[in-house]
Amino acid sequence: MRETKYWTWFMAAGLLILALLGLHMVVMHLGSLTHLFAAHPDQPSVAQANSQARDASLFFTLSYVVLLGAGLFHGLYGLRVVVFELSLKPAAEKALSALLLVVGLGLFGLGTYAAFAAHGRAAGASPAVASVAGASLAGRS
Amino acid sequence: MPELKRHDNRLGIWGWLGGGRWGMERYAYILHRVTGLGILAYFLMHICVTSLRAWGIYLWTGEGAFLDAPVFKVGEFLVFSAFAFHAFNGVRLILVELGFAVGKPIEPVYPYKSSLHVQRPLFLAMMVLAAVFFAAGSYEFWHGLAR
Numbered sequence: 001m002r003e004t005k006y007w008t009w010f011m012a013a014g015l016l017i018l019a020l021l022g023l024h025m026v027v028m029h030l031g032s033l034t035h036l037f038a039a040h041p042d043q044p045s046v047a048q049a050n051s052q053a054r055d056a057s058l059f060f061t062l063s064y065v066v067l068l069g070a071g072l073f074h075g076l077y078g079l080r081v082v083v084f085e086l087s088l089k090p091a092a093e094k095a096l097s098a099l100l101l102v103v104g105l106g107l108f109g110l111g112t113y114a115a116f117a118a119h120g121r122a123a124g125a126s127p128a129v130a131s132v133a134g135a136s137l138a139g140r141s
Numbered sequence: 142m143p144e145l146k147r148h149d150n151r152l153g154i155w156g157w158l159g160g161g162r163w164g165m166e167r168y169a170y171i172l173h174r175v176t177g178l179g180i181l182a183y184f185l186m187h188i189c190v191t192s193l194r195a196w197g198i199y200l201w202t203g204e205g206a207f208l209d210a211p212v213f214k215v216g217e218f219l220v221f222s223a224f225a226f227h228a229f230n231g232v233r234l235i236l237v238e239l240g241f242a243v244g245k246p247i248e249p250v251y252p253y254k255s256s257l258h259v260q261r262p263l264f265l266a267m268m269v270l271a272a273v274f275f276a277a278g279s280y281e282f283w284h285g286l287a288r
Contacts, residue, residue, distance in 0.1 A: 011235050011238065014231050014235060015235065017228075018228050018231070018232065021224065021228070022228065025221065025224060025278070029221050029278050029281050029282070030277055030278065030281050031281065032281055032284050033277060033280070033281060044202075046201055046202050047202050048199045048202045048203060051194065051199065051202065055194070068188065071184055072184075075177075075180070075181040075184055075185075076181075078177055078181070079178070079181060082157075082174060082177075082178070085150050085156075085157075086150055086153060086154070087149050087150045103185075107185065107188050107189075110188065110189070110192050111188045111191075111192055113192075113195065114191070114192035114193075114194065114195035115195075117195035117196075118194045118195050121195070121197070
């Protein structure tokens with residue numbers, strides 16, 4: 001029953017990732033075609049100015065944290081399912097589950113801290129960046 | 142909690158990779174696993190690298206940026222391609238898991254008709270969507286290299 005619950009979460013996380021990572025991919029890898037959320041359209045999507053503009057937006061900060069959590073659960077649970085198919089001993093399965101849980105929580109903590117710290121730096125250090133990002137999100141630039 | 146009934150996976154990793162004479166869905170299954178593991182490996186590194194921006198370090202941009210080297214650009218393109226396949230094939234798997242596009246149960250009358258025949262149009266439609274997404278990303282990738 002517990003595994004069924006995890007599997008349902010795994011599928012739900014996949015759909016969440018499809019939406020958020022799809023948006024991330026469109027912004028980062030189709031930027032020259034779409035210019036979506038580009039505060040500085042003259043620069044590549046990955047340029048520091050555009051990165052900081054996205055970091056200044058609360059929408060992007062929260063979407064990064066949700067994507068991070070969903071991605072880590074989907075990826076690490078998927079890895080667990082794949083490895084468990086190799087017929088491990090129960091003790092090895094428990095150890096692997098514990099290791100993946102520690103890795104997942106550790107990376108989630110690091111990524112969440114970084115997202116909010118970068119948001120604070122970008123929004124606080126340069127109000128101009130925040131206003132450009134806000135204008136871009138509202139579709140005015 | 143009752144113990145799960147287990148069966149030995151005597152083929153091991155070869156059990157995943159040995160497509161044999163199975164249909165194209167079997168090869169999609171293998172590719173789904175390979176791309177999933179590849180994306181996970183990239184994702185774990187991506188979290189560490191992008192987290193450095195909290196301390197003002199942007200390894201992926203700027204003059205002579207560490208991650209601007211061609212090998213990383215090619216790797217990034219591979220991850221994008223893997224995402225295009227994994228995402229659209231994943232949508233197909235979820236739809237099939239939830240019972241969509243598998244057809245209604247029928248009497249097993251010879252010549253037997255497999256459910257895979259009913260599922261195949263969905264598979265082909267998803268692969269077309271993945272190819273369109275891949276083509277758009279390829280244009281962006283080459284456009285970026287030419288800049």
